[in-house]
Every structure is written in C-alpha cells, then in structure tokens.
Amino acid sequence: MKVVPIAVVADVTLGKMLQPTRKSDDERLLPYLRAAHVQPHGRLDLSVESNEMWFSDQERTMLDLRAGDVVVVEGGAVGRGAYLSEDMPGWGFQNALLRLRARDGADGRFISYCLQSAVYSGEIEAICTAVSIAHFTAEKVGRFRIPDHDHTTQRAIAEYLDVETGEIDATIGKLDELAETFRHRATELITRLAFGLAPKHIRNATDAHSPLSGIPEHWERTKFGYDFTESAERNSDDPPGPLLSISEYRGVELNTRTEGQQASLDVSKYRVVRPGQLAANMMWLNHGGLGVSSLTGYISPDYKAFWISDRFEPRYVHHLFRSSRYIDYFAAIATGVRPNAQRVTKTVLGATPVPLPPLDEQVRIADELDDATARVDAMLAKVAELKSLLLERRAALVTDVVTGRKEVA
Structure with missing residues (x-):
C-alpha cells in the first residue's frame, strides 16, 4: 500500500509554551487544551479541569482550534490523539500538544484513526523511544507515514x-x-457495616461532619491521635521492599505505573510501610487514598504511615477509613485551593473521631x-x-x- 508523510496531507503546529503572566497589551487570558484533555482511543474529555494562560492577537489566530482538527500528545503518552468535531472558539493549546489541520483532499478523522492504529501497534512508541520522556515532535509527526487514500x-x-x-x-x-x-454499592455496604448502622439508615449531609452518628450505643468512641501513631521509619540506604502506591480502589499495592508519578533515583528519604500499618496520602484522603498494608515496601515521603493500637483489628481499620462516610468527612475537613489537592493536616486528622467497637x-x-x-x-x-x-x-x-x-x- 502506498504511504505518505503526514506533512503532505496536514499542517503540523506545536502549541504555546506555558505563559502565566501577561507580557503585552494585546494579550488575553484564554483556556487551553493540554495533554490531560486527550484520552485514549481518540476521546477528547473537556470535563478535565481547564487552565488559562495569556495569548496575543497573533497567537489567537495561529493557535485556534476548528472542527476537523486533530490534536496529538507530543510528550508522555506520545501519539495519543483526538479529532475535534466542533469549533472551539476562544481556546488555544499548550505545547504539550500538536495540532494537525487537514489540507484539501484529506480528512482529519482518517488521520486520527491512522494515529490510533499506530499507537495500538507500538509504531509511534518505537520511533519516540527515549531515556526519559519520549517525544513525538512536530518534525517526527510530519515525517510519520500513513496510508495514502x-x-x-x-x-x-x-x-x-x-x-x-x-x-x-x-x-x-x-x-x-x-x-x-x-x-458504589460496595462502599455503601462498607459504611453500613463498619459503623454498625441499621439497614434502613438514610445517608445525609450531617454524616460528613458527625462520622459517629448512629453507631451502636455499646461501642466506645476514640480519636485518631489516641490509637494511631505515625511511623518515622525511612528507607535510608537499604529499602526493605519495593515501591508501593495507594490506590483509591484497592488500597496499598505494588506501584506498577509506567507513566505519571514514580520514585526518584534517591529513595533514601521515602517512608517505609510495614504489614499492618495504615498508609495515607494526606492529599487524597477524600478520594479513599489510604489503607492498611499487607506488604513491606516504601511510599512517597509526602505520605504517612501509622502504627495501629492493639485495640483495633487492622482489617476493620482498612474498611472503616475507606468507607463513604469517612471519604465525605475527609472532604469536609480538608483544605486547599485545587479540588484534587485537598490536604488533611496531621493535627486535624489526629482530632478525627473514630468508632471503637x-x-x-x-x-x-x-x-x-x-x-x-x-x-x-x-x-x-x-x-x-x-x-x-x-x-x-x-x-x-x-x-x-x-x-x-x-x-x-
């Protein structure tokens, strides 16, 4: 089959480097597409939080987005692309993306599907292999060959x-x-059983501020700081196990990420987690970012690990703090500007009321x-x-x- 470089059928344009401050009078603050908006399998997700930066009159003209364009991720998830079915007036795009604008005689949807095929086959990854982050540069995209129809x-x-x-x-x-x-059903069941609630208990807004409401009268009550003690153990020069992560769905598990946050080369200051300890991502508690570990390993130095007192069964603790009631409670007590970076401080966590059956x-x-x-x-x-x-x-x-x-x- 005859093939042709993308540059023959489309104009390839790199987006604008981030510019958080205004530099000239003709610049306006506009939202911009970034790599996070481009999801796998050709999907554009505009529900992802959008950011803004300054664009000049010339940049607004050169970096506009129209129906028929294809946006492609330049670094990281290289080659991931999405077809724009509608104009996006008032938007630009960051230099983490490339815009392909089909020329006369070419169809942007076809170009997008060709790139999807190349991502699936590993062809794009092969030509972008790098020591650090791979890049599908404008030059590489322009030279990349697709079927000629x-x-x-x-x-x-x-x-x-x-x-x-x-x-x-x-x-x-x-x-x-x-x-x-x-x-959702599992989380609701966990809440009902972990708090000893009646089967017909109706979840309401007060639960988020009074996590002990409705628990059985014969249960004791305590506070987090009384029964959970922070571990100060660090890796030093001899990590006791592998890198671990804290999943909102599964709790503490082996870190198998190939993209996103990974351990740095120097892990000596990373926190050690032992079986039976509660590990917590203090900026993700309102999403279930904590759990009792069954593994020995290490976690980010920004996370915390706690020893659990003998008054608690660790498996019960695991389910308790991952319940919908505590997730709502952590959301209520967390502080921070960004919705996905709400931190619960150690002091506030220490004062958190906890049921003690x-x-x-x-x-x-x-x-x-x-x-x-x-x-x-x-x-x-x-x-x-x-x-x-x-x-x-x-x-x-x-x-x-x-x-x-x-x-x-």
Whole structure:
C-alpha cells in the first residue's frame, strides 16, 4: 500500500509554551487544551479541569482550534490523539500538544484513526523511544507515514469506523457504569457495616461532619491521635521492599505505573510501610487514598504511615477509613485551593473521631467485609476482562480498516 508523510496531507503546529503572566497589551487570558484533555482511543474529555494562560492577537489566530482538527500528545503518552468535531472558539493549546489541520483532499478523522492504529501497534512508541520522556515532535509527526487514500476513500473509512467504534465505545461506557455501580454499592455496604448502622439508615449531609452518628450505643468512641501513631521509619540506604502506591480502589499495592508519578533515583528519604500499618496520602484522603498494608515496601515521603493500637483489628481499620462516610468527612475537613489537592493536616486528622467497637465485633465485621469486597473484586475483574477484549477488538478493527486489510463499502 502506498504511504505518505503526514506533512503532505496536514499542517503540523506545536502549541504555546506555558505563559502565566501577561507580557503585552494585546494579550488575553484564554483556556487551553493540554495533554490531560486527550484520552485514549481518540476521546477528547473537556470535563478535565481547564487552565488559562495569556495569548496575543497573533497567537489567537495561529493557535485556534476548528472542527476537523486533530490534536496529538507530543510528550508522555506520545501519539495519543483526538479529532475535534466542533469549533472551539476562544481556546488555544499548550505545547504539550500538536495540532494537525487537514489540507484539501484529506480528512482529519482518517488521520486520527491512522494515529490510533499506530499507537495500538507500538509504531509511534518505537520511533519516540527515549531515556526519559519520549517525544513525538512536530518534525517526527510530519515525517510519520500513513496510508495514502483519496478523499472519498478516507471519508468512507472514517464514517464506517465512526459507527463501528461508536458502538464499541458505547458498550465500554456501559461496562464502566456497571463497574462504578459495583464500587458504589460496595462502599455503601462498607459504611453500613463498619459503623454498625441499621439497614434502613438514610445517608445525609450531617454524616460528613458527625462520622459517629448512629453507631451502636455499646461501642466506645476514640480519636485518631489516641490509637494511631505515625511511623518515622525511612528507607535510608537499604529499602526493605519495593515501591508501593495507594490506590483509591484497592488500597496499598505494588506501584506498577509506567507513566505519571514514580520514585526518584534517591529513595533514601521515602517512608517505609510495614504489614499492618495504615498508609495515607494526606492529599487524597477524600478520594479513599489510604489503607492498611499487607506488604513491606516504601511510599512517597509526602505520605504517612501509622502504627495501629492493639485495640483495633487492622482489617476493620482498612474498611472503616475507606468507607463513604469517612471519604465525605475527609472532604469536609480538608483544605486547599485545587479540588484534587485537598490536604488533611496531621493535627486535624489526629482530632478525627473514630468508632471503637468491641474487638470481637471488629473481627466479625472485617470477615463479612473481606468476603463481600472479594465478591465485588471478582465481578470487577470480569468487567475489566470484557472491557479489555472490546478494546482489543476496537484496535484490530481500526488497524484492519485504515490499512485496507478490511474493505468498507
């Protein structure tokens, strides 16, 4: 099949470097697209928090966004792209993105699907391999070759894939909704059992400010600072285990991230976590960013690890603080300007009221919740497997169609 460099069919433009301050009178503060807006499989997500920076009159003209454009991630998740189906007046784009504007005789949707195919196959990653962060530069994008079809064929391919991938994406969306339903029901069950609430207890706004409301009368009450003691243990020169992360869905687990936050080269000051300790991301407590560890390893120096007193069953503690009631409570007491960076200070956490059921009840509750969450995890695993199969099917379909292995009418 004949191929052609992208630069032959589209103009490639790099976005604007971040400029937080005004430098000239003709500059205006405008929102801009960034890499976070460009999601996998060609999806543009404008619900992601938008930022603003200054654009001059000339930059507003040169860096506008129109229907038919394709935006492509330049660094990090290289090659990830999204097609713009509508004009975005008043928006620019950051230099973490490239804009491809199809020339006459080319279809932006077809270019977008070609790039999706290249991401799936690893072709883009292969040409962007780097020691640190890979970059799909404007020069590399311009040279990157895609199948050469006439405009009628490009449009036919794009329309066919719009329908077929749209159906797959809709099914994936339903699976995501189902998974979220499972997680929500599990969180509500955890709250009811961990606080000893009546089955018909109605969740209300006061729960977020009074986490002990409705607990059984024979349960004792304590405060976090009385029964949880911060561990000062650090890695030093000999880490006792691997890097761990704190997942809002699973708690403390091995860090397997290939992108995003990872450990620095010097991990001597990272905090050690031992089995049975409570690990907490103090800026993510309102999203469930804490849990009792079953592993020995180390976490970010910005996190904290706590020893748990003998009055508590660690498994009960794990479920208790990851309940919806405590997530709401942490959201109410956290402080900070950014919605996704709300910190709970150690002092405020120490004053947090905590229920203290008899130890035998804690063990019984933990047993019930371990069993219930295991069942939910099994269902989530099945949903994830189905989603993975659909994504594989989507990737294969896109590649087969754009390369001509599968013909469309």
